Amino acid sequence: MPDIKLSNGAVINFDNSARTLLDALEREQLEVNFHCREGYCGACRCKLLCGEVSYINEPLAFVRKGEFLPCCSVPVTDIEIEIP
């Protein structure tokens, strides 16, 4: 199961019980902004510092290089992220 490393050094294991990265982060009591949870508003935008994620649903929101939407993605490899 891939690891999610946060910019503050904490590491969370992503297991299959979480549907999305946003669910996994919230389970750890991390405060991530969100609105639609469906990939069209972009409110949950985080920085993807390294690693790869894949989207369950292709997001409609504009996602710039080096960013990703945790609400509709899962990690493919170990990833390092920064929550704004």
Place this chain on the structure above:
Amino acid sequence: MAYTTFNRQINDQMKEPMFFGNPVNVSRYDQQKYGIFEKLIEKQLSFFWRPEEVDVSKDRIDYQNLPEHEKHIFISNLKYQTLLDSVQGRSPNVAFLPIVSLPELETWIETWAFSETIHSRSYTHIVRNISAEPHKVFDDIMLNEKILERAEDVTRYYDDLINGINLYQRCGEGTHTINGETHSISLYELKRRLYLCVMSVNVLEAIRFYVSFACSFAFAERELMEGNAKIIRLIARDEALHLTGTQHMLNIMAAGDDDADMAKIAKECEEEAYTIFRKAAEQEKDWAQYLFKDGSMIGLNKDILCQYVEYITNSRMQAIGMKAIFPTTQNPIPWINTWLVSDNVQVAPQEAEISSYLVGQIDNEVDGGDFGDFDL
């Protein structure tokens, strides 16, 4: 460069820029320069709702029992939203359709503006239910100084663009004397007005609605005005999509592959873009002050609402590659997010065709592994 409703010039639409290329002739979607706009159209259509579907009859009793200062908060927000959607229901069509060059973008603009007209109709639905004299509410919009102050900034960039387009399409580039008045226009100046207009619309949808949304949901957290909150949720869901639309336009413009001039303009207008955001945030904070002038409501006061304006302004600016301008980094009202989750918007799936209903309920792919934990 006169506008024509069916441009006879045979062109390759895939090579047209978003705006100021050839007017669109055939509305075709078999080929798309920017597929995202088609996806936004489909999403918006799947969101379709009608105000009459939401029962707001209990809101009448709730409203009668609100203390005067809370009635002021509720009705003032409704008036302000009515103004915003009056503008948004027509202006994208009037301003952008005469200059758009891509069929998928043209249709997105029409779909977008249409959904705003539903919002306008929903305000009448709400006001009719809570007031025996709805005309007094709507009549006041044109007299209320606090609302008119905002109207000026909401409409100015649209009007500048529309006036410029009229002149350009009638007379072309150059200096023209019309009815004794001299006006100058160039294509570059028009593109600048377009960029600022899209930026101002982005700010309108990103920030200006949210003070009002927060108040509506704060009432509903106390189980008051819940019919209204249901409608506001549907409106908020639409607005989030429109915001994504303008963010895509701005990002495509700034990248410069679509039209090199627009990238240059985006850089030149950077300072002005910051000013538009800052001014809107300040105006919304003033609005919060006006709303709470006679007293706060439970769960929300002027300071919290101002912090929320700062928080959401920062986040919207970062979405289009700008820097945050306020020190606030925490959402002071995290409970608002659950009201903005689209899954929680209750609709009858067979009517609204929510994507989760369509894709989640039927799984066509079944293999042996699916029976792994199955015992007889």
